[in-house]
Amino acid sequence: MxxxxxxxxxxxxxxxxxxxxxxxxxxxxxxxxxxxxxxxxxxxxxxxxxxxxxxxxxxxxxxxxxxxxxxxxxxxxxxxxxxxxxxxxxxxxxxxxxxxxxxxxxxxxxxxxxxxxxxxxxxxVELHGQQDDRGLLNPRAHRALLDAFGDHDAALAATRIAWRARAAADKALAEAETRLAALRAEEDFLRHAVGELDRLAPEAGEEAVLDARRREMQAADRVREDIARAHAALGHGEGAEGRMGDALCWLEGAADGTAGRLDEAVAALGRALAELGEATDAIETCLEAIEVDPGALEATEERLFAIRAMARKHGVLSDDLSALADDLHARLDALDAGAHDLADLQKARADADAAYLDAAQALSAARRDAALRLDAAMAGELAPLKMERASFATRILPAEPGPDGMDAVAFTVATNPGAPAGPLDKIASGGELSRFLLALKVCLARGASxxxxxxxxxxxxxxxxxxxxxxxxxxxxxxxxxxxxxxxxxxxxxxxxxxxxxxxxxxxxxxxxxxxxLDLAARVDEIARMLSGDTITDEARAAARTLLAG
Incomplete structure (x- = not known):
């Protein structure tokens, strides 16, 4: 207020x-x-x-x-x-x-x-006048006014809930169709890529392990060459062991004629040959231990290079290939399951559409009933306003579905029998329009405003x-x-x-x-002035008192 x-x-x-x-x-x-x-x-x-x-x-x-x-x-x-x-x-x-x-x-x-x-x-505040453009003359408000008259709150709420559910089902279906279309567009790539990755079966951290093993085998091959040369240098024949053996034989043969002067030399060479033998045995054991299978090095290198090439192909790190394979598998599974999921979503969309249609049709029926009651109420209001020859009709036409149903509502009037009906502000004259608006407002008033x-x-x-x-x-x-x-x-x-x-x-x-x-006396004079003009007569005051008395 x-x-x-x-x-x-x-x-x-x-x-x-x-x-x-x-x-x-x-x-x-x-x-x-x-x-x-x-x-x-x-x-x-x-x-x-x-x-x-x-x-x-x-x-x-x-x-x-x-x-x-x-x-x-x-x-x-x-x-x-x-x-x-x-x-x-x-x-x-x-x-x-x-x-x-x-x-x-x-x-x-x-x-x-x-x-x-x-x-x-x-x-x-709601303003009404002969040029009313904020209230009853606005056709966009007529549907809401009819719903208020018909007390359609529950039916409107049900329709709006059904519309939101329908919109949600539409969105879910559209998103699923978009995702499935995208997956189908890359189906050949997915199946080829998944096949390659499954055959390769890369594991997280595998590149580092293979690279370390490859380096170890490459280093072992170089070391073995040096050890083999050392073994050849120390071995029999032209090696140190053969020469020292020959030297010992020669010295032992000459020792008898030297009155013992070669005994220490002979003994030292014997000890040296024994140590040399131990060294040779150790070298041979080492050579056996670090012997590299050329096929193993080649296999290691091939897998390492294959993993690196696959990572470059997909633009990821080698350690991420396993996760990529899981993701591609998931997308492929989604593609394979997409048709079934799409069918479920299509059914949900159809169910939501049917529920909305039921709610909207119930609301439409309620509006048609309310329109009949409003038209009857307006007929009862127009007669006392000296417009008994005029008619008021609430038109309900199909409209695009929306949260408030599938109806467009328009209040139309005809001022004379047989005259075509039309919008309030197009058909009625100034005085007629005022009375139409007043009658309509009286009919639409429900409870405390x-x-x-x-x-x-x-x-x-x-x-x-x-x-x-x-x-x-x-x-x-x-x-x-x-x-x-x-x-x-x-x-x-x-x-x-x-x-x-x-x-x-x-x-x-x-x-x-x-x-x-104005108090009562002043009201009498004011209403008398309105009745008679500038000169207020006793007759005018008497008429004013009669009006005030009701």
Whole structure:
């Protein structure tokens, strides 16, 4: 509920404080007194698009403060939470407009942008007038209005859940088809690569082991050549052992004729031959131990080079070939299992589609039933508004499936029997449109509304019994919502629970607008003025009292 509106230096208002009440709030005054300025100011603080020049002449800046009461579950709380703004049982909107056109807004004393203001506006205030473009004349809102009238919350929730499940199944199937198509595109490569890797069967760390073994065998081959040369140098025949043996034989043969002078030499050569024999035996044992099989070295080199070549081919490290083989196997397994998995996903998609279709069709049936009830309710509302010859029809047409079902909804009217039906704003004249909108709003009202409803001269072009019917329906709306009405109709004004008169005054050459709350006596005079004009007669006052008495 809008509790107060404080306006400073806006258009022809220097300072104005208004305190609004629950129920039907009526604003009256002569044409040009400034009633529309109040709506301009309210629209400004709510972030609506409006006049470019709002600051009062001579002022540096204009300011509007609007205070709303918010019950605990009001939808504005969600907007505040999403915007990270403080929330409570009171919402204070403040917006300043400088002479240079710079606009700054605060929500509960925190800076806020125009988008936040407009989001709050959508759940705080609803404006209706003959040029209504924020409410009932917007065809995109008709489906939601019909759903609210029909109390389709449960059916809508079921449809939205089914739509999300259908979308998820669609996504899963599309992703699986994309993956399977990619795998099929590389099937030849996968099968060839897996075959090569399986035949090679590389193991992590195997390259290092093979390289070390290869180096060891290559080194052993070179060492064996040196040892073999040493063995040949020490061996029999031309080797050291053969020569020393010959020398010992020669010395032993000559020792008898040397009176023992060769005994030490003979003994030393004997010992040397014994040590030389031991050395030769050790060399022979070593040669046997390090003998390298040329086939083993060749096999080791071949496997080492094969692993390195495979790693280069796939652009990975040799130690990663085993992991690559596992990955390629997994992709190949996925390809082989893909057709079965795809069939499962296709079935899940078909099941989700059937579930969505059931939910959407149930919602469509509920909408058709609600449309009949709404059309009947509108027929009952139009007759008292002197539009018994007019007709209202809710059209439900097929639409692209979506989270809110498969229907497009449009409110259409025909003002005369036999005339073609069409959109509200295309068929109805100004006065007719006002009454259509009012009747529709009365029919759509369900329970306590979280919105403050504003009707700007919606009774223009009607009078007498029709105006009285308009006033009664506005009063009926005000039993479940706060309603603000700007009106020139005395019949409507008389139905107000709270009444203000907008006046324009000229002081020292400056025109200013002010708003005065009216007590019962002042209301009689104001309604009498609306009935008779500038000269208020006793008859007019009597008529005003009759209207107020209801």
């Amino acid at each position: 809008l509790r107060s509106l404080d306006i400073r230096d806006m258009l022809i208002i220097d300072r104005l404080e208004l305190s609004f009440q629950p129920g039907l709030n009526v604003l009256t005054g002569e044409t040009g007194a400034g009633k529309s300025i109040l709506l301009d100011a309210l629209g400004f603080v709510l972030g609506w698009r409006g006049r470019a020049e709002l600051v009062r002449v001579g002022a540096a800046q204009g300011e509007v403060v609007a205070v709303f009461e918010l019950p605990p579950h009001h939808p504005a709380h969600a907007v505040l939470q999403e915007a990270g703004l403080p929330a409570g049982d009171e919402l204070i909107l403040r917006r300043v407009n400088t002479r240079e056109g710079r606009k700054t807004a605060w929500v509960n004393d925190r800076r806020a942008g125009g988008e936040v203001l407009r989001a709050l506006s959508d759940c705080l 979280p919105l403050t409803l504003i009707f700007d001269e919606i009774d223009r072009g009607v009078g007498g019994a029709t105006a009285d019917a308009v006033g009664r329906r506005l009063a009926q709306l005000a039993t479940s919502a706060q309603v603000l009405v700007v009106t020139h109709s005395p019949q409507v004004a008389a139905r107000g629970a709270h009444h203000w008169r907008v006046e324009k005054q000229v002081s020292d050459g400056v025109t200013l607008s002010t708003v005065i709350p």
